[in-house]
Amino acid sequence: MSRMLRVEGRSVVPTAQPPEEAARLVEDFTPELIDVGAHHLCPGCGEPVAMRTALQVVEELELVKRTIAVFGIGCYTAFSNNLDVEVLQALHGRAPSLATGVKRARPDTVVFTVQGDGDMVNEGLQEVVHTAARGENVTCIMLNNGVFGETGGHMTATTVLGQRTKTSLEGRDAAAHGRPILLASLLAQLDGAAYVARGAVNSAGNVARTKRMLRRAFETQVAGAGFSFVEILTMCPTGWFVETREAPQYLAENLGVVHTGGVLKDALGESPTS
Amino acid sequence: MTRRLLEGSEAIADAMIAAGCRFFAGYPMTPFTEVLEHMARKLPAVGGVCMNAESELEAIGMAWGAAATGTPAATGSTGQGLSLMQESLAEIALARLPLVVLNMARAQGDYFQATRGAGHGDTRTPVFAPADVPEAVELVQRAFDVSARWRHPVLVIGDYYLAHTAQAVNVRALDVGRRPPTPWALDGSSGGTGGAKLVSFLGSAKQRDDVGYDLADHYAACATASAEMMSGIAPLAESAFTDDADVVVVAFGTPARYVGAAVRALRAEGARVGYVRPITLYPFPSDAVRTAAQGTRVVAVYENNAGQMVDDVRLAVMERAEVRFIGGLSLDSSGFGIAPDLDVAVMRRRITQILEETTAPEGRRGAATVATGGGR
Numbered sequence: 001m002s003r004m005l006r007v008e009g010r011s012v013v014p015t016a017q018p019p020e021e022a023a024r025l026v027e028d029f030t031p032e033l034i035d036v037g038a039h040h041l042c043p044g045c046g047e048p049v050a051m052r053t054a055l056q057v058v059e060e061l062e063l064v065k066r067t068i069a070v071f072g073i074g075c076y077t078a079f080s081n082n083l084d085v086e087v088l089q090a091l092h093g094r095a096p097s098l099a100t101g102v103k104r105a106r107p108d109t110v111v112f113t114v115q116g117d118g119d120m121v122n123e124g125l126q127e128v129v130h131t132a133a134r135g136e137n138v139t140c141i142m143l144n145n146g147v148f149g150e151t152g153g154h155m156t157a158t159t160v161l162g163q164r165t166k167t168s169l170e171g172r173d174a175a176a177h178g179r180p181i182l183l184a185s186l187l188a189q190l191d192g193a194a195y196v197a198r199g200a201v202n203s204a205g206n207v208a209r210t211k212r213m214l215r216r217a218f219e220t221q222v223a224g225a226g227f228s229f230v231e232i233l234t235m236c237p238t239g240w241f242v243e244t245r246e247a248p249q250y251l252a253e254n255l256g257v258v259h260t261g262g263v264l265k266d267a268l269g270e271s272p273t274s
Numbered sequence: 275m276t277r278r279l280l281e282g283s284e285a286i287a288d289a290m291i292a293a294g295c296r297f298f299a300g301y302p303m304t305p306f307t308e309v310l311e312h313m314a315r316k317l318p319a320v321g322g323v324c325m326n327a328e329s330e331l332e333a334i335g336m337a338w339g340a341a342a343t344g345t346p347a348a349t350g351s352t353g354q355g356l357s358l359m360q361e362s363l364a365e366i367a368l369a370r371l372p373l374v375v376l377n378m379a380r381a382q383g384d385y386f387q388a389t390r391g392a393g394h395g396d397t398r399t400p401v402f403a404p405a406d407v408p409e410a411v412e413l414v415q416r417a418f419d420v421s422a423r424w425r426h427p428v429l430v431i432g433d434y435y436l437a438h439t440a441q442a443v444n445v446r447a448l449d450v451g452r453r454p455p456t457p458w459a460l461d462g463s464s465g466g467t468g469g470a471k472l473v474s475f476l477g478s479a480k481q482r483d484d485v486g487y488d489l490a491d492h493y494a495a496c497a498t499a500s501a502e503m504m505s506g507i508a509p510l511a512e513s514a515f516t517d518d519a520d521v522v523v524v525a526f527g528t529p530a531r532y533v534g535a536a537v538r539a540l541r542a543e544g545a546r547v548g549y550v551r552p553i554t555l556y557p558f559p560s561d562a563v564r565t566a567a568q569g570t571r572v573v574a575v576y577e578n579n580a581g582q583m584v585d586d587v588r589l590a591v592m593e594r595a596e597v598r599f600i601g602g603l604s605l606d607s608s609g610f611g612i613a614p615d616l617d618v619a620v621m622r623r624r625i626t627q628i629l630e631e632t633t634a635p636e637g638r639r640g641a642a643t644v645a646t647g648g649g650r
Contacts, residue, residue: 033466036481066462070339071474081472082481085465088342089474090335091365097332101339101347102460104323105297109343109462127335130328 031055033064036082044244046234046251047076047143049201050210054112054141057214058085061222063110068102070095072115072124075150076143079114093124096131099138110221112139117158118148121183125157128187128229135192135226139217142183142229145236146255153239157181160258164241184231184264194226194267198259200233202248206261216266225267233259277444282407282436283308286376287316288445289411290348293418294453295374296322297340297347299333304610305434306352306378330355334362334375341371342473344459346418350376353384356391363427364393368475368496370458372421374414377431380611381603382527385582388431389556396497398504401429401555403526407441413553415448422453424503431555434611435528504557511559515541515548516566521628522595523549524563524587525576529601529616533576536621545629555583560590567595571632574625577601578613600624 033055041048058067064085071080073092080087090098095113103111120128120142128140147165148154155165155172158180162171172180188196195217199210210232217228233255235247242250280288286309290298298317300310310324317324323340327333330351337349351359356377366373377384392399400420404410414430421428458478464471472478477492512530515537516522525533530551537549550566552559567573573595575584581599588597604615 035468038481040486064462064466067465068460068462077476078486080474081476081479081487084468084470086460086462086470087472087474088339088460089369089472089476090338091362094331094335094362097327097335098339098342100325100332101297101299101336101341102343103339104325104336105340105343105345105347106461109460126328127332130332 031059033059033084034079034082035084039078039082041075041078042238044235044237044247045075046145046201046236049207050141050143050232050234051076051079051114053201053207053211054114054214055083055085057211057218061215061218063218063222066108067110067112070099070102070111070113072113072119074116074119074143076114076116093119093122094127095119096124096127096136096138096140099140100131100136103136103138110218112141112218114141114143116149117142117144117146118156121157121181125181128183129190132187132193132227132229133190135194137221137224137226139221139228139230141214142231143234144231144255144259145234145239147236147239149236149239153236153241158183158259160254163254165239180258182259184229184259187229188264192227193229193265195220195228196265197229197263198231198233198261200251200256200261202233202235202251202256209261213263216268220268223268231259233261277442279440279442280407280445281308281438281440282410282432283438284312285407285411285443285445286414286432287312289414290374290418291316291320291322292445292447293415294346295348295418296320297337297345298322299325299327299336299349301327301330301333301351301355303352303355305380305437306350306355306376308437309350309376309378330358331362334359337373338362338366338371341366341373342460344456346372346422348374348376350378353377353379353387356384356387360391360393363391363399364395364397365475366427367392367397367399367500368395368493369473370425370496370499371473372425373427374417374421375427375429377429378437379431379433380609381433381605381613382529382578382582383603384431385555385577385579388429389558389586392427392429396493397426397500398556399427399429400503400507400557401431403431403553403555404436405527405530405551407436407439408443409553410436411443411445412448415450419448419450420507424499424506426500426503431527433528507554507557509557509559509561510553511562512551512553513548513562513566516550517548518546519548519566519570520546520633521572521574521625522566522570523547523574523576523600523625524552524583525549526552526555526583529576529578532616532618532621535618536625539618539622540625540629547625547629552583558586558590560586563587563590564592564594567591570595572628573597574600574628576621576624578604578611578615598628600628
């Protein structure tokens, strides 16, 4: 950091001379179950953190040999072909019905979906609601950043009021664009849903809490207790049009105050995990 | 097993189970509904799963998931429901998964959907069109075989008449040889090996270093596989009395039975008329139609729609004979595809009219008209 220059009040990396030492990998956070660390997600994106956390739970619960992940379509689909767990790729919004077919055909497997808010709440709301209502013994994970990140930051059904997107330029307005759907809150009301929680990956503490939620969700499935759901708020600085380093704070102050975190339902009945 | 009097819907359900189907998902819609009813009752009894899906979209999604585990699976609906399923059908073909899909159609307006559809992209879908219950029992089982062999969705198209007509039939498992192994099927066990399986319409190559999906390669490979499949499936047709026929009538499915009855009656009276019934709509039995058209004056096409298969007949005949459409949309007020025109007398009239026009020399035809007019 000592080599940083200040130019017109901003920090810049000097490029006129070679660095004192070459760049090196300080720490590799890639879990065992990701074959290749390379991905094309933007710097500051929360989805790789969420993905890593889910895979750590699969590994820690020793479910690797019986797990099938069903992927929706979004930025996170970049992970569908480099995981070392079995993957079934679904259409946008349709992962819960595929997961249902997998689980019913092979009840011995552990099945989880990875979907975004556009995928799960816009295009596929009916799928996840019915899957939860049936008490389908699968785990659905929603990565909620309140925008269609992959298309470049457009309004979804979870975009909060006031949030600027490319299709709500002055901020989401209730009269013009309607109000957001708070999916975890909706699903928690269904009898078939056994575990419902909402976490976030915008701080180390929240990542740790989210990991406990994911663990509980998978435990619910393994116990055969019914449908489990974890919504994870993730940063999308590109789609939010905010500086990368400001994205965690933006999440806390915007999405986080509407899609509030916590365990909404835990039918296994033991002590709450957060 | 002995012969039983079964409605088409029940016979089709029994045939699917005999073919090894152990997963079915559907959403009620006439005339598909009874197939779902029978599967809901029969499938659990053999250890299978039948799901009451919340829509046709979920029905095919559930079947897709089951198919990915290597479980012989099927779904179905009526043409409208099949329209909803088109996106999934296209992607299931690209994911290279076997799946049998029933279209218990209303009339025959789904010919284009069946033969040009299954959604977007460059793959083709085999289509079987049984005309009666025993044939449906056989073709449904062939559909499972073709689907498993080529890892591809296969359509079986029927209608209200097939679903609701009872015929004596012996449903027994067709001997189609050993099913191909399913090393691609998911069960979780390849996880953590460094080579976990991927079943995806985006391609099943795992990412290495910084190389992700190669959709152009995958789509091209799927199109090639689809073309190989099509050249590996023998087109099926039933032909009769075509050798010396002046007029050959082409029809498929239920209407073909009425056409066949009319043609046989006319033949018995000495009329030089024959018929061809395509049994596979895709691949279309072009050779059978072309052969039948040799030496004929007119190839007449009956369909209960505004004229769809007639395009394929024209492509097969290639102007060797005149192709005329003698069908037309015929529906009663139920909307279920019950056709007032499905009457042997109606078929006979339409075929007779063509025979009279084509066998009478031009000059005499005109003279007769004048004479008739003068006589009144």
